Amino acid sequence: MPRLGVHLQLGHGLRRAAERAAEIGAETIQVFIDNPSAWKRRAAPPKGLAEFRARLAELDIRPVAxxxxxxxxxxxxxxxxxxxSIEGLASELTAGRGYGARFVNVHTGSHRExxxxxxxxxxxxxxxxxxxxxxxxxxPESADAGAAIPTLLLENAAGGGWAVGATIPELVAVAERAASLGVPEARLGFCLDTAHAWGAGWRVDDPDAIDALLETFDSELGLQRLVMVHLNDSSSEPGSHRDRHQHVGAGQIGARGLGHLVRHPRLADRPFILETPGMDEGYDRVNLERARALRDDRPLEALGPEAFDLSRRTRSAAPSDDDVEGAA
Ligand SMILES: [Zn+2]
Incomplete structure (x- = not known):
């Protein structure tokens, strides 16, 4: 069975974040360790990292991404x-050790025309x-003795804004070139974001297409390198190169495809992270429950109209490509 979790805001403090994860039944989490839309990094790590790691371990919430x-x-x-970008990402890998992170996930990026x-x-x-x-x-001093450098994960792109990494051949090209530069396979993995895949035209609504996709990924890259899934539904058109995340099973991908992925035996031990709307308005719990229902092959309940009328602020509280259209 995959481990199900959410992208968790740390803005209210580490202790509160760990308790929130437990309260909603998260089995794994993803976090930003600093302001995600600024270069400036905090000078010192936040207080309480050792307690944060200990509490997560006690609650068996793992891995941390x-x-x-x-x-x-x-x-x-x-x-x-x-x-x-290089300095910033390297510092996230270093700081991630203090959080006990196993992965640092990054968008593949834009070649800018x-x-x-x-x-x-x-x-x-x-x-x-x-x-x-x-x-x-x-x-970092805040890290556990012997804490490893996290594995770097490249996340597939929806394909808008001169994206790199919206196709398997592009991901393969990056992997092969990195290998030729001496990057060990185990240090560079991949994250499959279902909403990005949908935007890029991968039919993740269709069980047969999902099986074929995993086959292709396995033969081209090795499925052991697909180490994390971002389980997001999408309100964009398939192949539109747009990336608008939607509640689990309530978007255009739907419960059939997302359920097939969550229950897929070949992804059984992976962390599945939700980056769905309204995380700060209680929809973290709602979507995690919906993901659990998919994992158990139970039907999803319909969401009320208020679920689709969230503020822009909370809609963008989790990572989505449409928040970065201005990035150079
Ligand atoms: Zn994502």
């Missing part, structure tokens, strides 16, 4: 922006540099 800043773009041509080939090259060389920097950085 970190979602990197929205601003990071390894694929882009601008040198200053690239420098910030250059070319996919150049974008692929920049992502691969960027990944190699980020990992080398993380190796050189000392472990």
């Amino acid at each position: 970190v979602h990197a800043s929205y601003l990071v773009n390894l694929a882009g041509p601008d040198p200053a922006f690239r420098r910030n 250059t070319s996919v080939e150049e974008g692929v090259e920049r992502v691969a060389t960027g990944v190699a540099e980020v990992l080398a920097r993380a190796d050189d950085a000392p472990a």
